[in-house]
Amino acid sequence: DTEVTQTPKHLVMGMTNKKSLKCEQHMGHRAMYWYKQKAKKPPELMFVYSYEKLSINESVPSRFSPECPNSSLLNLHLHALQPEDSALYLCASSQTGTLNYGYTFGSGTRLTVV
Amino acid sequence: QKEVEQNSGPLSVPEGAIASLNCTYSDRGSQSFFWYRQYSGKSPELIMFIYSNGDKEDGRFTAQLNKASQYVSLLIRDSQPSDSATYLCATTTGGFKTIFGAGTRLFVKA
Numbered sequence: 001d002t003e004v005t006q007t008p009k010h011l012v013m014g015m016t017n018k019k020s021l022k023c024e025q026h027m028g029h030r031a032m033y034w035y036k037q038k039a040k041k042p043p044e045l046m047f048v049y050s051y052e053k054l055s056i057n058e059s060v061p062s063r064f065s066p067e068c069p070n071s072s073l074l075n076l077h078l079h080a081l082q083p084e085d086s087a088l089y090l091c092a093s094s095q096t097g098t099l100n101y102g103y104t105f106g107s108g109t110r111l112t113v114v
Numbered sequence: 115q116k117e118v119e120q121n122s123g124p125l126s127v128p129e130g131a132i133a134s135l136n137c138t139y140s141d142r143g144s145q146s147f148f149w150y151r152q153y154s155g156k157s158p159e160l161i162m163f164i165y166s167n168g169d170k171e172d173g174r175f176t177a178q179l180n181k182a183s184q185y186v187s188l189l190i191r192d193s194q195p196s197d198s199a200t201y202l203c204a205t206t207t208g209g210f211k212t213i214f215g216a217g218t219r220l221f222v223k224a
Contacts, residue, residue, distance in 0.1 A: 031210055042202060042214035043158065056210060090157055100146045100206045105157040 002027060006091050006106035014114055015081060021109045023074040023091030032074040033103065034066060035090040043090055049074060050096060081113045116141040118215035120203050126221045133190040135218050137203030140184070144205040147179055149188045152200045152217065162188060193222045 004025045013019050023032065031050050035043035048056035049068040057066075063085075065077040074091055088110050092103035117140045127133045135149075146165045150158035162177040164170045164186070170177045176189040186205075190197055200217040 033210070042216050045211060048210045050210060088157075094210075100210070100212070102146075102148045102150075102160040102163045103158075103212065104160070108157045 002104065004091055004093055004104050004106035006089075006109055008109060009107065010110050010112075012112045012114060013078065013081065015083070017081075018077070018079045020078065021076040021089055021091075021111075023076075023106055024072055025093045025104070025106075026072055027093060027104065028071075029093035029104070030071060030096045031094045032068065033092040033094075034064075034074070034076050035092060035105075037088045037090055037108075047076075078111075081111075083113050086112045116213055118203055118205055118213050120201075120215035120218045122216055123219040124221050125218055126223060127193050128223050129193060129195060131193050133193045133197065133220055133222070135188040135190075135201050135203075135220065137186045137188075137215055138184055139186065139203075139205050139213075141205065141207060141213075142181075142184065143207045144184075146206045147177070147186045148202075148204040148206075148212070149175075149177060149186075150202040150204060150214075151197075152202060154199075158202055190220075193220075195222050195224045198222045 007022045034046040037043045046060045047066040052068045063080045067075040088108045090108045091106040094103050119138045149162040152158045164177040164179045174191045178187045202217045203215040206212045
């Protein structure tokens, strides 16, 4: 299995809603990431989990709450989002170690906040 | 500010030609270098990584790295219309944080 699976693929939510994005991989990767990408912009790092522990939080607002229940799963809990949070949310995974061999990205969740 | 710079394009090449995509980076501590391809509305896909000076070839793709000049390039030989996409250059200093360039849009004309 060489895939990262993200659900849902599309999500429309109101500013008062609570929703969660899910990500799953079975490649044995022990580093998992959340990125946010706006149209015609590069992906922006939000969070990094290494061995199920949060190792990087790029000063993301608290309305985004990550969770890593086990080595294969990564969630992103959303609450009280703003319209400017509308974007493509990408999950990625990679091997750990001294050399980074690159990411495998999921297909993304396209989020629209209304 | 650690940066990765790319020409945004679009770079337009005829089918069958060589497409040359370039990237410069500011952090001399960068250790690994990547090229991702991203089709419109899709997620990025890793197509090449390189960490030693010189050339690395994989099929129609060749990545070139010059650490002294802080320069990375991607050559696509025999370009096809299916190669039309945005190509993201990215670097990492060996930890988990990868910095992406803004991407170069490539258009291959049939």
